[in-house]
Amino acid sequence: MxxxxxxxxxxxxxxxxxxxxxxxxxxxxxxxxxxxxxxxxxxxxxxxxxxxxxxxxxxxxxxxxxxxxxxxxxxxxxxxxxxxxxxxxxxxxxxxxxxxxxxxxxxxxxxxxxxxxxxxxxxxxxxxxxxxxxxxxxxxxxxxxxxxxxxxxxxxxxxxxxxxxxxxxxxxxxxxxxxxxxxxxxxxxxxxxxxxxxxxxxxxxxxxxxxxxxxxxxxxxxxxxxxxxxxxxxxxxxxxxxxRHAKCIFELVYFARPDSYIFGDWVYTVRKKFGIELAKEDDVQADVVIPVPDSGVVPALGYAQERGIPFEMGLIRNHYVGRSFIEPTQELRNLRVLMKLSPNRSVLKGKKIVVIDDSLVRGTTSKRIVNMLRRAGAKEIHMRIASPPVVGPCYYGIDTPTREELIANRMTLEEIAEFIGVDSLKYLSLEGLRRAVKESGNFCDACFSNNYPIPVDTGALKRNRP
Ligand code: SF4
CATH class of the missing domain: 3.60.20.10 (Aminohydrolase, N-terminal nucleophile (Ntn) domain)
Structure with missing residues (x-):
């Protein structure tokens, strides 16, 4: 990264x-x-x-x-x-x-x-x-x-x-x-x-x-x-x-800026399609769709438009803090989540909400966000993730956690929903993710599929990590 x-x-x-x-x-x-x-x-x-x-x-x-x-x-x-x-x-x-x-x-x-x-x-x-x-x-x-x-x-x-x-x-x-x-x-x-x-x-x-x-x-x-x-x-x-090629699909899910053109497409267009595909696979009833800013915003727009549910900013981001995902230690990550987002009660109070995030990696950030939304008065919280469960680490330049730290490897869907405290949880399917990109056969999606395009000596890599 x-x-x-x-x-x-x-x-x-x-x-x-x-x-x-x-x-x-x-x-x-x-x-x-x-x-x-x-x-x-x-x-x-x-x-x-x-x-x-x-x-x-x-x-x-x-x-x-x-x-x-x-x-x-x-x-x-x-x-x-x-x-x-x-x-x-x-x-x-x-x-x-x-x-x-x-x-x-x-x-x-x-x-x-x-x-x-x-x-x-x-x-x-x-x-x-x-x-x-x-x-x-x-x-x-x-x-x-x-x-x-x-x-x-x-x-x-x-x-x-x-x-x-x-x-x-x-x-x-x-x-x-x-x-x-x-x-x-x-x-x-x-x-x-x-x-x-x-x-x-x-x-x-x-x-x-x-x-x-x-x-x-x-x-x-x-x-x-x-x-x-x-x-x-x-x-x-x-x-x-x-x-064949192995362009990193996680760039489109999370890393790249939405106003960029990479891998033969606009990041915005593809990210919105992730939300549209997610909406097509979902039928939950809700009053509003709210994104986890910033990277949840574009898929949430796609989801809301496809489902015909109003899109609202239920979480407001403090822009003077960096992105939590890329801080090196867990302790700093935790602190940063609280510093970064605050609930917009005018949107949340008494509402059934669909919350859209780009991905769910460890689950600790989502748990804090859900807790924040509950305290702000949300009646029902349905978490929707605009990518499939992350099941494998990345060996090609993205700092994802180890296999053991990934929540999808430790818990069932129901257990994750309970852990983060939502009424329901749903991920975009791997097929839906692949449908959203042009030439999906030329993408790497190993962290979602465990289908690694280059074999890796994981023992050697572990010894090299900081
Ligand atoms: S495993 Fe593949 S898709 Fe996942 S972050 Fe690494 S390069 Fe990207």
Whole structure:
């Protein structure tokens, strides 16, 4: 769970990338970093915390150049402290190199062990360092029949070698000397989009990061694609192809911003369809539909419109608090729920309500919300979840709890309803979830289906978690 952004071709690159990463703040709030390249020096600023508070005017003024990459981080691999904040940079055989990465490399530990034995040093505990460490092997990989532009012949086979060794989810951006390189793993787990602003080329995890700098969304980087941008132009290569893709459906359920375009569709449109499908599978009688803000709002609109039940804001969110789901400890999560939401009694008192949330993971947040709604006078509470029960952890870059912590693995539907204190509980079916997306066969829905697209050594991953 991270956000990445990159800009090439304007002296405002560091400033634009700073704004872009601000609009991706929802993808990670632990740390932020920016690297810039001016043709001579690679400069990097990395701090713990959120973009606006962490990066000072002086920091931004110290970054210069026509090329920049940036990152907001929530750790899924390695230490959660900001020591692992990205971009990671080092002097590699290709010259000064910096990298940002969104995803999770599932063969991180065996690869690190292998490289360490060869005397290649690791300075961080994050899987992202593999992008730099593997370059030190100075090995090449070039698929048969793939013709490279003369400007790419020196560097790209070495980058392809690195990518060919990595297994898992990776959308990445690299500054390699005068080039900006972007790419997505062959299954395309994490999103990565491309935009234009006059002569500059921009990249970002989500298209909302182009709106904030008045750039135009151009297209998505395709799964398995590697794009090189330099002063000679833009070149696209497909060194790795996969018959099918595994785009993360949880991005559409929860993570991505509703105003973004990713995975070939608007997040808003798909999220609303989750609510419509949920409504089609439900017949409970109620006076009002209320969302758990913010991520329950869009599916609740779809549900309310489909069922013809009034939509009301029964919970009001304090916008000065971060998202509870992505805080690292349970204690902080609990506190944040109470700080974040308050009941709107004018809507709730004496009413039969349908409450829509995007997902139900541990159940502790829902329990607190239901308690709050009861105290505010709701007569009946019917909880509806716009995704199926979460039954498996994610190994591809989203920080979900362990299998044992997931409430759907510990309790029956009736037991969960009793635990959170609702009159009834219903989830969107897996079929309904799949109906809402285009080409559902090209999505990963493993946390709902246990159908993992890449086999994982879970023992090795556990040892790597903070
Ligand atoms: S397991 Fe779930 S969260 Fe992870 S990539 Fe697949 S759909 Fe996304």
């Amino acid at each position: 991270c956000g990445i952004a990159g800009v090439f071709g304007t002296d405002l690159a560091p400033q634009l990338v700073y704004l872009q990463i601000y609009s991706l703040q929802h993808r990670g709030q632990e740390s932020v970093g920016i690297s810039s390249w001016d043709g001579k020096d690679l400069r990097t600023v990395k701090k713990g915390g959120r973009v606006l508070e962490a990066i000072s005017r002086e920091d931004l003024e110290s970054l210069k150049g026509f090329s920049a990459i940036a990152h907001v981080r929530y750790s899924t691999s390695g230490d959660s402290g900001h020591v692992n904040a990205q971009p990671l940079e080092r002097e590699t055989p290709l010259g000064p190199t910096a990298v940002v990465h969104n995803g999770n490399i599932v063969n991180f530990l065996p690869l690190r062990e292998e490289l360490s034995k060869k005397g290649i040093n690791f300075h961080y505990s994050s899987d992202t360092e593999l992008f730099l460490a593997l370059l030190e092997e100075e090995k090449v990989f070039l698929p048969e029949g793939l013709n490279l532009h003369p400007k790419d012949k020196e560097i790209l086979p070495k980058i392809f070698y690195v990518l060919n060794r990595l297994k898992g989810a990776f959308s990445f951006l690299m500054i390699v000397g005068d080039k900006l390189i972007a790419g997505r793993d062959p299954l395309g787990f994490r999103p990565l989009c491309m935009g234009r602003k006059r002569d500059a080329i921009l990249f970002a995890s989500e298209s909302c990061a182009f709106d904030i700098v008045e750039a135009q969304f151009w297209r998505e980087v395709r799964p398995g694609e590697v794009i090189v941008v330099d002063e000679s132009g833009i070149r696209s290569y497909f060194p790795f192809q996969s018959e």
